[in-house]
Amino acid sequence: MIPAAFDYYRPKDMAGVLSLLEEHGDDARVMAGGHSLIPMMKLRMADVPHLIDLQDVGGLSGIEVTSDRIKIGALVTQANLIDHAGLADAAPILREAALQIADPQVRYMGTVGGNIANGDPANDMPGLMQCLDATLTVVGPNGTRDVSARDFYEGAFVTDREDDEVLTSASFPLPKGGHAYEKQKRKIGDYATAAAAVQIVKEGGKCTFASIAMTNLSDTPVFSEDACAALVGTSVDDGAIKAAVKAMLGDIDPTEDNRGPVAFKNHVAGIILSRAIERAWSRA
Structure with missing residues (x-):
């Protein structure tokens, strides 16, 4: 070691x-x-x-919450997400997810930027950023550019960021409606067997907007447009939830490892996603 x-x-x-x-x-x-x-x-x-x-580089540790957008610096820690009152009110899904990452020791040092930029399909923030439709800002020798989180991940530990670029922040529209971050793991502090981030907007008893992403079930986090579409226009009843789960299972590609065989991971994914959708809907 x-x-x-x-x-x-x-x-x-x-x-x-x-x-x-x-x-x-x-x-x-x-x-x-x-x-x-x-x-x-x-x-x-x-x-x-x-x-x-990067710890001494200024300007990377801020959290900005405006009336329509949130910006998080790359050096913001998971503990910062948990403790920031304005952020907890504006985007409670961030706090809910951060509380499920590892343990307090890790959360006091582990950063949002590192979690996003590493490209590890088991990390929690990549899928969450896809669910929130975040824009990731990177800076390099040719200047600054923005990349959608939904386009950022290309494979396990492979991202759109070039080797001479640094991720500096993530920003996203102010979330609306109900939220849920649901995670299944073998033990406290472990990476997820499966995790789901869900945002749902309800109007007149119907779902008018849904955003769904899952973690550690493929080489990249998976944002499923088909799973979102399965909920929109419905009252998010059992049939709609089952349709969303079926759509997500068609988009993920788990592999067998020490967290279980493929059939088990698909089963866990379905349960976790169903729970997340139900909880988000109850909060919408």
Whole structure:
């Protein structure tokens, strides 16, 4: 559990970060909270000759809540999401999800940006950001660009972010209606066997809007347009929920691992999604 030798950098601004990335190329990695990267380095599953820590870079730790939009800096921790009163009122699904991530020790150091940018299909924030239709902002040598969270993930640990770019924030429209983040895991602190993020808007007893994404059931988080469409226009009765689950099961592609065989994961996914839809509908 001892990492290979590496050089450690703690630049004071983004210009310094980008300069180091340009200088060291593929040998450099950026670290936000470090709860994914450091264990991989200690197990020597990741070779990082040059480690760039973002903790001293200003402007990455803010939470902005306006009348129609929320912006979260990359260095905001899961604990910050839990403790921020305005955010809990404006987007309670964030707090609900953050409380289910690992344990307090991890949540005090683990960051939103690291959770999003790492590209781990087991992480909670990627699917949640897809459910919220978030825009992810990255900065690199060619300037700043925005990427939809629904287009950001290309494969396990593979994203649209280039090696010389840094994710700086995530922003999304102010959520409306009811919400739920439901997660099944083998033990406290574990990654999900399956997790579902759901947002539902109810008008006149009918669902007028739905957003559904699931975690750790494919090489990427899965936002299912068909599952959303199965709920819209219905009273979210048993038939509509079953149709949404069927649509999601058609979009995911789980693999057998130490969390169970494929049939079990599909079964768990259906139960977790049904619970999330029912809870979101009850809050809408």
